[in-house]
Amino acid sequence: MAEREKTPDEGTETPAKARKSPIKLIIVIFLALLVIGGGAAGAVMFLGKGGEETAETEEPEEALPTYGPIIPLGEFTVNLNETSADRYLRIKIDMEVADAEVQAQVEQRMPLIHDTVLLLLSGLRLEDIATVEAKEALKETIRARVERFLSTGSVRQILFQEFLVQ
Structure with a gap:
């Protein structure tokens, strides 16, 4: 007998492909x-x-920003100008100057600067330094007084390292 080809429809089933x-x-x-x-x-x-x-x-x-040289002015202890109570101020001050030329001028005139700052601080009252704004004003006053001794250049800022009132 002749074999005939089987088609999938005719009798033998092929496994169905797994459909995803x-x-x-x-x-x-x-x-x-x-x-x-x-x-x-x-x-x-x-x-x-x-x-x-x-x-x-x-x-x-x-x-x-670029920073200039920092010069320590030192520590000052002064009696405050108070009549009601004995109070004193202990303050440590540094200052930043514009350049080395100004630094040399400041170091040369340090005794004059110390005297000026000391006199300024000893005339203060508690009310003059009680607020942050008052302390900023004191910094500006010190800066202006120090600049009087400089022939050229400027003091960029005054820095308080210690500020104690008792």
Whole structure:
């Protein structure tokens, strides 16, 4: 007998191909895209960040203010000009000057500066130094009086390292 070819419709069944659910296929594609996207984003952030960091680190260096030499004026202890109670002020003062030339002038005239600051401080009352604004005004007054002794340059700021009233 002649064998005839069997077609799948005729009698023998071939195992049905396992069909994947469309939901599973969508989830797999989504996860693959997520992994690829995450890897690309990470690469851009880490590799691209190197150039940005150099640009960012250069900008703050240029924007940083320059500071002049700091000269210690020393510690002063004076009685406050109070009639109701015996009070004293102990203050340690430093000052920032513009450059080394001004520093040399200040060091040369230090006795005059000490005398001026001491006289100024001994005339103060508690009310003259009780608030932050009053302390800032005192800094400005000291700065102006010190600058009278300078032929060139300026005092940038007065710094209080210690400020004690008792």
